[in-house]
Amino acid sequence: MSSFNQGQAIPQWPQSTLKITEALFRELMLHVERSGGFDDMYLAEDSPLMVKAGGRMYTVVGRALGNDEMQVITKRIFSDSGVAELMQGIDIDDAFEVNDKDNRKRYRYRVNAKTARTARKSAGIHIVIRSINTTPAKLEELGIGTDIVKGMFPKQGMVLVVGETGSGKSTLLSAAIAEYVSVLEDDKVIQTYESPIENTYDKVNKRNNIIWQHAIPRNIKGGFSRGVRNALRCGPDIILIGEMRDPETIEAGIRASMTGHLLLSTAHANSVVETVRRLANNFSGDMRVARLREIVANLRLVIVQFLAPKIGGGRVPIREHFFFDQETRSELLAYDPEVMLSELDKRVRASGNTMLADARAKFDGGYITRDTLDNIEAGV
Known part of the structure; x- marks a missing residue:
């Protein structure tokens, strides 16, 4: 289910009294999908099974799930070794698919599993399943402007899509890539x-373009920074890194963007200025100052996205964006590091493309409530 779709009530699973087997787990997933789909599914020992759709929670299995059922689900998603890894305190990220042969559909999910306290034990299995599109969304479905799309693909530099967890960053990036190649x-x-790997491009008309997707760490061990190093040996025009999450990845991304490549990535931040600050704050002392200047010198576009509750159900994207053209980069780099970010903030506000401006437009258009607008104005 797309994060931007209208939400609808998800009924309880008719077979919820039965113990969940591997076959019944598939039937459970298809029940939810055929009922309208979901954003996130929450499974935990000693707790009911719940899903979130369109920003609302629904109980799909009203009874508490047992340890044996959670083990069956874990093995179905991660293989037989999954349970042992979880019991060692290792959290697992992966993806899996469910085929609906009757309706000729394929559903894809991103999964995180870990152990956490339950009502009866200190370490019970907890799993969050996030629904993702098997093929990239269409840009028109996401309400993204053509000026932003064109600006996402300069010849070189860094383009970042940022926001909180679950804000549709990867959805936006994959839709842009699909538009770019097709x-x-x-x-x-x-x-x-x-x-x-979330979205795949198997059904996208790539014409004379090549897209190779690598899962970290399944295909490339050593994290995203190792992925950047691997990419530079493969003659790429564009490198996509799932997240700029640590100093090594940020540094490798900067190097790639400085050597004639376009680097696309995501980060957790709530504004253009916060994006630059957070990336630089991964370093300290003189290294922070040097990285701050390199980040500003190589950025080309930052898009900030927040999914707000939509009147009538579902969610609507609220965005902020800022283009770092040559003149802007040169002017910012002329300032001392202490002043650079405040000057950037002034330029973002002057551009008119702020989160608040977009929120006001969405309110005027009848998409969001006054309370939602007030929360955005207050920075909540």
Whole structure:
């Protein structure tokens, strides 16, 4: 289920009194999908099974799930070794699919599993399953402007899509890549490094373009920074890194963008200025100052996205964006590091493309409530 779809009530699973086997787990997943789909599914020992759809929670299995059922589900998703890894305190990220042969559909999910306290024990299995599209969404479905789409693909530099967890960052990036290869450009090589792979491009008309997707750490061990190093040996035009999450990855991303490549990635931040600050704050002392200047010198576009509750159900994207053109980068780099971020903030506000401006437009258009607008104005 797309995060931007209308939410609808998910009924309880008719077979919820039965003990969940591998076959019944598949039937459970198909029940939820055929009932309208979901954003996130929450499974935990000693707790009912619940899903979130359109920002609302629904109980699908009203009884507490047992340890044996959670083990069956874990093994179905992660293999037989999954339970042992969880009991050792190792959390697991992966993806899996469910085929609906009757309706000729394939559903894909991103999964995180771990142990956490339950009502009866200190370490019970907990799993969150996030629904993701098997093929990228269409840009028109996401309400993204053509100026932003064109600006997402400069010849080199860094383009970042940022926001909180579950804000549709990967959905937006994959939709843009699909548009790029199927409509905008030819003869490009794109290497992606994701953890896990979410959207796939198997059904996208790639024309004379190549897209190779790598799962970290299944295909490339050593994290995203290793993925960047691997990509540079493969003659890419575009490198996609799932997340700029640590100093090694940020540094490797900067190096890639400085050597004639376009780097696409995501980060957790709530504004353009916070994006730059957070990336730089992964370093300390003189290294922070140097990285701050390199980040500003190589950024080309930052898109910030927040999914707000939509009147009538579902969610609607609220966005902020800012283009770092040559003139802007040169002007910012002329300032001392202490002043640079405040000057960037002034330029973002002057551009008119702020989160608050978009929220006001969505309110005027009847998409969001006054309470939602007030929360965005207050920075909540």
